[in-house]
Amino acid sequence: NHKALRDTTELVLTRSGFDAVRPKDGDWGAVTNRVAGLFGANASGKTTVLDAMAFAVSVIRDSASWSDRRAIPHRPFLLDGGSASATSAYEFDFTVGGVRHVYGFELRAEGIVSEWLSNFPEGRRRMLFERTGPDPEDISFSRHLKGENVRISRLMSGKNLFLSVA
Known part of the structure; x- marks a missing residue:
């Protein structure tokens, strides 16, 4: 749910x-592509896919400073009534040190709805943290995520991503 993309869209690089x-x-x-091409007709959403990725990165980078905002950036599909008020979700699947990680978040103009980070160190999903609402109490941390996680979560508002504040 981002601009011209109403439905789930994936850019798969495996x-x-x-x-x-x-x-x-x-x-x-050996199983990932280092280069990808987006092909399609004019006005088919190629630029919007890239815009959605850039938007998600900007939310991760900037949301730590959004506590005082009335609303946060949200760019939903506007051509039907339901999508305009629906949440938008963004997720990245990536590797760090040879270990697969999945990070994502869901938002609406009023704030962050959910956020998650997991990894697959031994081939099975291991949740590192999961957020199910706007309050610090809505975040659960795995013992595998090191650091002052609870302390950091108390510095957040419903408009900040945990990853951005950390």
């Missing part, structure tokens, strides 16, 4: 045929 949680030999370079 090679065709790869559908496992991690590569058998652990070599992500």
Whole structure:
């Protein structure tokens, strides 16, 4: 739900045929593409996919300073009544040190609705943190996420991403 994209849209950078949680030999370079092309007719959403990615990165980078805002940036699909008031979700699937991670968040103009970070260190999903609402008490942390997580969460408002504040 971002601008001209009403429905879920994915940009997949793993090679065709790869559908496992991690590569058998652990070599992500062998199963991912380093370059991608977006092809389609005029006005089919190619630029909007890139805009959605850039928007999500800007929310991660900037939301720590949004506590005093009345509303936060939200760019929903506006051509039907339901989407205009619906949430927008953004998710990134990436590797750090050869370990797959999934980070995402969901928002609306009033604030952050949910946020999550998990990894797959041994081939199974391990939740590092999960947020289910705007308050610090709505965030649960795994023992595998090191740091002053509870203290950091108390510095947040419903308009900040935990990842941005941390």
